[in-house]
Amino acid sequence: MADFATIIQIWLAALFTIWIYSIAFRDNVFFKFAEHTFVGAAAGHSLVMGIDNILRIGWGNFIGGNYIYIIVFILGVLLFTRYHSDYFWVSRFPLAVLVGIGVGLMMRTTITSEFIAQIQSTAGMKLLGVDTWTAFSNLVFIIITLSVVYYFIFTFPKMHGGGLGIISTIAKYGMMAAFGYSFANTVLSRFNMIFGRFDFIMSTWLPLPYAMIALPVALILLIYAMIPAERRPWPKTQK
């Protein structure tokens, strides 16, 4: 038997789950409550993890003898000048360091991993000396890749005029097929997530004492909350 704290935890998690799902049917006050809890929890958790990193990593390095970290702490605090109407520009300096790191790390590897490596892999595809089916598949692959790259060329309008329009059509067909595949995979992902919540409700919450009684009560309250205030049988509103 789970201890009391765990039981409370399960009840809370279960109620939040039901309240959030209610939005699929209609907006209501329980959803609003759960949603505000969600936004608050996300912001709170993120802040707490930030503090954890500052203490565990930054402070750890500092007391480990890396005194230069004091500069980082100062820069970090300066980030918050963005909320000041006159001195907001001070936050640009630490932010510039962050942006510079991001841009530098991205540029130096994107050129290889998303550009050259992709070109290299396409260029190495064999059309001769392989079995017919592989050759056909490779040919389809090459045609779609080339035509999609071609499709996204915008400033040479002549490249899309006349008979050349066929290339864009092929590209579009290729992309639509890809989107169909992605769509099906998204269904799988979302359903897996729903399964996770339903599984929690059915195998963790409902076996607890009173949960079977609480479920219909919660649902009735929800349906009630979905009815617009003026049409509710009780309590009667003035307006």
Add this chain to the structure above:
Amino acid sequence: MGKESKTIWDRLEDIPREVLYGILIISFIMPMLFPIGFPVPISPEVKRWYDTIDKLPNGSVIMVDFGYSGGGEPELGPMAVAVYHHIFKKGGIKVVAMSTSNEGTLLFDKAMAELNPSQYGKQYGVDYIHIGYITGTESAMAAVGKDIRATTTTDYKGTPLAQYSIMDGVNEAKDFALLICYTTGGDQSEGWVRQWYTTYQTPYLCCVLAMMVPTMLPYQKAGQIVSLTSGAQAGQMELLVHVPARGIKSADVITITHLLCIALVVVGNIAYFGKKFSGGKQ
């Protein structure tokens, strides 16, 4: 068009969403109440993932990124657990984990509770460890790849790394034989390709939400990812490792709900074409 002119096709197309959602909920609940135990075929990516870990030499150290958020836990958690089962069963491999998602350490605890490493005689700090959530996503990957201790000197609980024997001689990306990432974010799954594979050529196994698989496919095709799987394939991994758990449990539900989707597409299109051919314009 008045209400009276509604044809059967119109009615079919306009089924209220509450009805659709109701059917969906029922198709989730029924197979959970009455499990059928549908078979699950193993796909080549999962087999390739399994083989990659199986072939790791004794004494290898691997890096695992718990880069997913709570939202993706139902999908990615079972996969992470099944793979840990495999690694611990095989033995002789040290697992260093980190997180690029701020919920990663909490989800790591959850996974370890489900896994129970002590059943394999594995000890925290000796056979596996978690060096914590490190902010910055790609900056974190780059920093850890260059020099772990310059980035963090403690594990996720704040205990100095020096106290753990697993960290002896483990300093940078080059010390790792394999990289595994479970993630709900494209920044993570793609970031590892850029910051570790491109820079250090570390073999990379990547497990993402099924919806992210298509955008990651070109990396696998170009050889930058050894095996790309979705968390939805966790059931297959559980079968290979012989530890049936949450992943396999979802197989029935996923089958029924997907059949429902196919049925909905078919009915929807019948309504559409029915309307079209019966002169829906009126």
Add this chain to the structure above:
Amino acid sequence: MSVVFKRTLPIVIVFATAMLFILEFFVTIPGIDFKSAATTVNNWGIILTAFTLAFGAVNLFIFHGRHISRRTKGQWPFSLWMLIVIVIFIVIGVSSGVSSGQYTWLYNASYFALSATVYSSLGFYMTSGIYRALRAKNIESGLLLIVGIIALARNAPAVASAFPPIIPWEAWLSAVPTTSAQRGIMIGAALGALALGIRTMIGRETGFLGKLTEAEKGG
């Protein structure tokens, strides 16, 4: 202070920092230790990012603080509750630590359950989207529909067992049309990302500077 200091200097910092990482990766110059410089700056970046994680909470305090002080009808009690939730997280997270039992309890009772549910709730909308919108209206949507149905069927484990030919069909759709189209998009997007990086480095993309004064816009 001058525009040079407020506007140009940040751009110079961006350029220099980015250049340090680019040089470290591509060249080795005897006598210059790019690696340790880059390692230091990289680790600074991590700590600075940790500071930015507070922005979300600060923004909420500013925005919802206004709702509370104005007693916005139908909103302020929720705003107040939201801020209370943030405070609870901070107090427990900082006093007990993020790997403590108390914090784990709080996380599992609220954030974990909520975020898992919020993102899964989209599954409902998808179902109705599938029913209403997935139509073979023309060749394009027909292709999307056929590929979608085959992939849906393959994703149902029992369908794949009962009808094994669907496995190679789906594998082909994944390996050929999907991968190739995504690769085409990826090559284009890589150029887009590089162009954005270049524009940022030379100060033509100034979004990160926040609001610009009139004098700064003139630059």
Add this chain to the structure above:
Amino acid sequence: MFVTGRIFALGMLVVIWVFILGGMELAKRAMPTFRKLAGLDALPEMVGRAAETGKPVHFTTGLGELNTNMASQLVAGLSVLAYVSELCARDGVRIVYSVYQSQVMPLATELMKAAYTSAGKPEEFDAEDQVRYMSGEQFAYASAVQGFAERERPAANIMIGPFYAESMLFAETFYRIGSIQLAGTARGYQIPFFAVVCDYLLIAEEIYAAGAYLSKDPVLAGSIRGQDVGKLLALVMMIVGIILTALGSSALINLLKM
């Protein structure tokens, strides 16, 4: 001096740098011409339909902030907003922009006002009603937009910008109430939903092209020109590589690996 295995990449980076800067310099002298974008061509028709039915047009640029890496998508969305506002002003259609980012409000108001002025009807623009701040939180914003959709039943819905999980929610809701929809985003995970549900689509990079074309900003247009030359180079490399591979030579692959 140079790190082996990365020499070609460095060279390529320099070449692309030259393309982008060159593109921007040339664009300052003469704007590049753009190919037709099917999604943009549909806009006058969509606004026309709204005029016939007397219902409003709804516009959203999704989430993302002006000071993050989503800014370029947001800016592209705002350029389209300015264009659509002008069309709406001309046809006497009410256009409502749902705002997520409070920082965007003044900018959007200015843009729409300018659009109404250039259509010769500045007095018809009502900022209070037409630029609506919905919420700064994803799902609160989503439910506010949904509420608007169900109350006012817009004839057309245009969504261009960085979209996240709310994309499906919007697309489904507006489809259900019968709005004709144009959607575009460069966030790869969301494009499939738009492709399934919406009538017209701007795929990925197309939104930047649309934004640059409509805003006539030489920096953006020139940058796209530079990228186009980069794409041509990629195409040439792939074609040459495929031919060489077919002939049994791996010369190009070896060069790329340099």
